[in-house]
Amino acid sequence: MHAILLPSTPTRWRRSIRTSLVLALAVFLSLLMQFEQVAWTFITIFILSMPEVGTTWRKAGNRIFGTLIGAFGGMAMIAMFPQSPNLMIIFFSLVLFSGLYLSMTMITSMYTYFMVVVTMIIVSTSAWDDPLGVQDLALERFQNTMLGVLCVTFGATCIWPIKAEDQLIDSMLTRITRARNRIAASISQLDGGSIDPEDLLLPEKSALAEQLTLFQAASMESHLVGKHRETVMVLLTLVDRLASMAAEINLELGSKDGRLCRQVLEMDSESQRAIRDTLDATDRLLAAVVETRRGRINRLTPELKQGVRDAIAKIDEVRDRCTDPRMLSFCSSVRRLGDGVDLLDVFDQWCVGKLVEAKFLEGEIPLVEARLNRSIFEPFQRINQLAFRTAVKATVASVVALLIVASMRWTSVGATAIVTCVLVMLPTIGGSVAKSLQRLGGAIVGAVLGIAVIAALAPNTIDVGVLLFAVMGIGFISQWIMLARWDLSYAGMQIGFAFAVTALAFAFPTDDIYPGIDRVFGIFVGILIAFSVMWLLWPVRATTQLLYSIAESLRLMGSFLQRGLLTAEEEELVRPLNGFRYRIAWLLADAYRYRQEARFERKLLPTADAPVLKMGVSLQAMNLRIHAVVRNRLEHERVRDIGRLDVVHELLLAIEDRMDAIAELVQYGTPLPPSELDAHLDAVKSILDSMPALDESERLLVRTQVGYYQEVVELMPRIESDAMDTFEVFGR
8 A cells, every 4th residue: 555655746646636637528528529438538548648748749649640550450451351260360460460569679659559459459359249330430449549639638738737858858957966966975985984875876777768758759849859859869978978977986986995095095185186176166067057957047157167177187187197097097087077067058058948059069979879760670670589579479369369259259358358468468477477467456446446436326327527526536546556666557557447448338327337347357368368378488587588688788798898999890790789888778777677577476575675786786887887998999099009909809808708707697507717807907007017109198098998997807796796696586
């Protein structure tokens, strides 16, 4: 009960009230226009009730487009194969598989393809009872969908509207605030204080998917964002780098041995002051950007920017005097952080509603190298094995459900059973168990509520006001539960669906409770069929995918370490689709999601202290260090030349092999061989220190790069320990 009721935030109250009001409006209009299936309008609103205006518009557009294609596709299929059920099943299977696979692989249009599948199922199964009424059913479903879209769009725009552009800016400011907290923790450490371990933790999930969704929604609702898409993508990159660099500095100072912090404190007072001044100046500039957003007046002044530049000049003097590689890399990280905040003018302008093109941003690399508007054929050119197998299993389960329901003459539960097979067939068994429990439990509760409303309204069948109050109450409760944690939210949606199917199945007063009973029974049949197929055909456990995601991220980090040293052809072969950073971030986000699903397989209670969380933090820290290695290499040609020396190449290969070995440990439990990284690192240090051909500036760059290598090597034991703990919990 605590998980359902809390947190009781103003946003949760507003969204629940808004949804309940929109539902009452939609039901009233449906009754006024005498739609036969009022429930479809109700369901459309529940699905499209998104927090932001732009997100609502985008999902509504996808639903309309998908419903149109699915309706015409279903009617065309019935028209083409009126007397050939075998051919119809083959055609149905092909379309179903293609739509499901695309719904799992097309980044920008996932919901569209899913709606094509669902609408085709509903339209085609209705032909069993009344083949001639398919066109009327398809038309009425589209009318209900359009009414639901209009009502939910009205609600999102007029009742406590939340703009996706504002949410996107606020999400970026949240990352800036987190960067400020890390800078404050670093300054505290330098002043002799201690860093709270919570300040060292990186976000549990990558903000990448959320920011992409908000960016696409903001592009739809805001002409300004749509016009300056490239600039916004670069600003996302800039904020991402600032957060990463602040985390990198924080993690370096907060290392368990505390050696780097002691080295800084042992420096002369002028050098210590230069480091503190750079961090302080950076923090003041970031604070000005936050204040700009809060007061809608530009606070980022030329004086603040000049203060950062002066501090960077002092850091450069400190770097010139440094000889220790690790101290050099730390000072370089502090300097790079100062360089990053010096480019925040455009974001500061955006915070007050002005967004302009900026020439100095043109050379920046976007946060996501993905081509978001991909061809529909591209996912079939590079097959996603997990999505492919999941689509095959869902298709097989749906066809089996179709045949069983048809042979048993269960026409009233046909669409529900087949759609259930599609919905609960997730990539992993743990995810499917979680969703099935929520779907069945929510359907039972919703059907009971629907029957109770029918019984309560029986003496007052012409009193629409009582019905609308019941709709508002059930809608509020369902939306409130939908905003709970992930393993309860889907149950809230199913409560609303089952209530609508039971109490709003007809436009006229009725005492027929069988629609609710049929829905529960159809869901039960669909779950049984889906799990039978899931266990017999390519069963995939969440624990397996969890360990694979962690292991694959380790392997990719090892390959990423070689970037800039390979030929263009070699890099193209090892580079994953959409780039290393995108793929690694997505794998780590998947690992956190699979951890939640694996709890249902291992019967583990929710906990904040878990090996996977610690492993994720360690991998995020390693990713930051490897990114620093690659960026320093790409920025300086001399560093790239040194990286091709045999001794350096052997160190990089040893790091890559070690990360591959850790990947084998976490995925399969393979024991680790003895580490030789320290010996390779010492060899690199001795060779580079004795090279006479390097001038002072080049020697500084090379020592900085060696410092980054040293940080990578020193983090390895921590990752090895976390890998062992993770395998002990989820691998045995």
